[in-house]
Amino acid sequence: MVQGPERPARRRRRARGPAPARARRRGPARARRDPRARHAHARRRPTRPEDRHVPRPAREPAPHPPGRARRETLNLFSYTGGFSLAAALGGAPRVTSVDLARNAVDAARDNFALNDLDPAAHGFVAADAFAFLEDTAGTTYDLVIVDPPSFAPNHKAVRAAEAAYARLNASALRQVRPGGLLAAASCSSHVPMDMFLYLSESARQARRPLRLLEVRHEPPDHPSPLHFPEGRYLKFVLALAE
Numbered sequence: 001m002v003q004g005p006e007r008p009a010r011r012r013r014r015a016r017g018p019a020p021a022r023a024r025r026r027g028p029a030r031a032r033r034d035p036r037a038r039h040a041h042a043r044r045r046p047t048r049p050e051d052r053h054v055p056r057p058a059r060e061p062a063p064h065p066p067g068r069a070r071r072e073t074l075n076l077f078s079y080t081g082g083f084s085l086a087a088a089l090g091g092a093p094r095v096t097s098v099d100l101a102r103n104a105v106d107a108a109r110d111n112f113a114l115n116d117l118d119p120a121a122h123g124f125v126a127a128d129a130f131a132f133l134e135d136t137a138g139t140t141y142d143l144v145i146v147d148p149p150s151f152a153p154n155h156k157a158v159r160a161a162e163a164a165y166a167r168l169n170a171s172a173l174r175q176v177r178p179g180g181l182l183a184a185a186s187c188s189s190h191v192p193m194d195m196f197l198y199l200s201e202s203a204r205q206a207r208r209p210l211r212l213l214e215v216r217h218e219p220p221d222h223p224s225p226l227h228f229p230e231g232r233y234l235k236f237v238l239a240l241a242e
Helices: 029-033 035-043 082-089 102-114 129-135 155-173 199-206
Strands: 073-076 095-099 123-126 141-146 176-186 210-216 235-241
Touching: 073 082, 073 129, 082 095, 082 102, 082 141, 095 102, 095 129, 102 123, 129 155, 141 155, 155 176, 155 199, 199 210
Parallel strands: 073 095, 073 141, 095 123, 141 176
Antiparallel strands: 176 235, 210 235
């Protein structure tokens, strides 16, 4: 009889008794099930009459910052009303948008309605800006925006464009109330910024002193190569009319 290797002896399992009873936790059953409820229960305090929540009245809209709102505005060469919308949404009680293209004026009116602004509370005029300024001479505004198309398509037209810009802004400046603002812009690549500051000539023609407040160029999302100065054609000047 051949004997195999001896098998290791099996360990006897000790008889286990019943599991010890766990200590009861204080607090309601919900606190035992939900830890968040347990913490909430710990923070609960007796409610006193003076601790009861009193509903606050509805918050009134914040007033517009002084000096920036409630400016009656004239926007010349308004196109579809970008500047006009910004003025109206900023608190201007009335904005008059003037553009030669009737389709653009209709689009500006529609944009006011799309932004929950009543077009009937504002003015939309399809007319030439030069003629409009002549026909409405004597009417004044708190803010006049002048953003014409390029007056200098080439170098030969620079002299004529400079004279046209000066005459246009002089006429617009005459309709700015004392203490009002003139916002003048240009997109002529052949008219550099130093030449665009012809506003001194406009002020001389209108006999209105101007104080330069801001000079702006292209925003960061409109970069141009350093060796291509013609790409930096956007110019914006904000001046205070005395």
